[in-house]
């Protein structure tokens with residue numbers, strides 16, 4: 001029995017073939033193709049920390065010396081430490097919810113560090129690592145999860161759009177933005193602009209993502225679609241979302257797709273630089289599927305033990321994105337224990353500051369929800385603000401009697 005992935009046969013001249021059904025082996029092979037890295041996975045650093053040369057991608061990381069790699073390591077350790085701190089703070093009642101990024105540090109730091117300041121990034125809700133690479137202060141980000149802010153940063157200054165909770169919706173926003181870059185003639189050479197849009201494996205089933213793909217494709221928009229395939233959309237596994245590996249979907253829209261090891265920060269950096277370069281020169285869009293794993297719950301409201309086995313997590317722990325860089329640096333004598341200790345101390349300090357800020361964050365006045373909705377004042381909104389304030393005053397007046 002052939003066990004290659006099964007696809008529908010090409011229609012022939014004769015009557016429809018009744019036997020055009022996949023064998024059980026082919027079904028299993030097809031499902032595996034969506035949920036295992038496979039031979040197509042672009043990798044530069046193995047889980048054991050060994051550097052694999054790549055004829056195609058080495059030139060995109062030719063400038064990455066020991067210092068740069070140490071900085072990427074530091075980025076990932078800091079981001080993970082902040083993530084763990086925020087998770088703990090949610091458990092202590094200081095945050096309404098937290099969306100962990102644990103396990104996705106390489107995908108986010110690698111791709112984020114590939115961007116230029118002039119580029120624009122459109123995140124979903126888990127991209128704290130990308131936010132960090134765009135210079136967004138983690139303290140500004142935490143307000144979203146303490147429910148004091150919708151987004152606490154200047155998205156133009158940072159080239160980092162507000163978080164989007166509606167699954168896949170940011171893909172349309174990003175397609176529109178990238179089309180604008182194209183229309184305004186900001187594409188064409190080395191100095192060109194590009195946009196990157198982050199979304200999950202589950203989001204690929206949304207209509208918005210399909211529409212974004214179509215618009216970006218037909219306008220040759222400078223847009224890198226960065227899909228973090230973390231294997232799960234809450235409790236739905238990737239193999240329930242697609243019959244073929246996600247990166248291959250790009251083919252149907254007429255642009256290139258590539259699968260990268262999302263736990264390999266060097267490969268993510270190289271592949272995203274390549275994709276951005278294509279876009280800057282007018283050869284966009286490009287789809288990157290970063291093959292990774294969500295090591296924690298979907299959010300702090302989720303309990304993954306109800307739908308997945310712990311041996312899966314144990315397997316992915318062996319592919320940890322931080323450990324492989326550490327192994328590479330240590331094995332080759334590029335970094336000693338003092339370096340790793342100092343990064344850890346810095347990360348602890350980073351987390352302590354985040355914690356201190358969160359605990360002492362000022363309560364915003366209740367009518368703040370009406371500000372920053374529109375660029376210009378709106379009479380309807382002003383009336384609503386007044387009504388709300390007098391409603392609140394009613395409580396104060398009642399308390400006086």
Ligand SMILES: Cc1ncc(C[n+]2csc(CCOP(=O)(O)OP(=O)(O)O)c2C)c(N)n1
Pocket residue numbers: 126165166167199200201202203204230232233234294298
């Ligand atoms: C339009 C829409 N439908 C449903 C939801 C509820 N929801 C929130 S996260 C999520 C799963 C998304 O999975 P994926 O795209 O893989 O991203 P991940 O959370 O794994 O990063 C769903 C269904 C939503 N936020 N928006």
Ligand SMILES: [Mg+2]
Pocket residue numbers: 200201202228229230231232233234
């Ligand atoms: Mg997912």
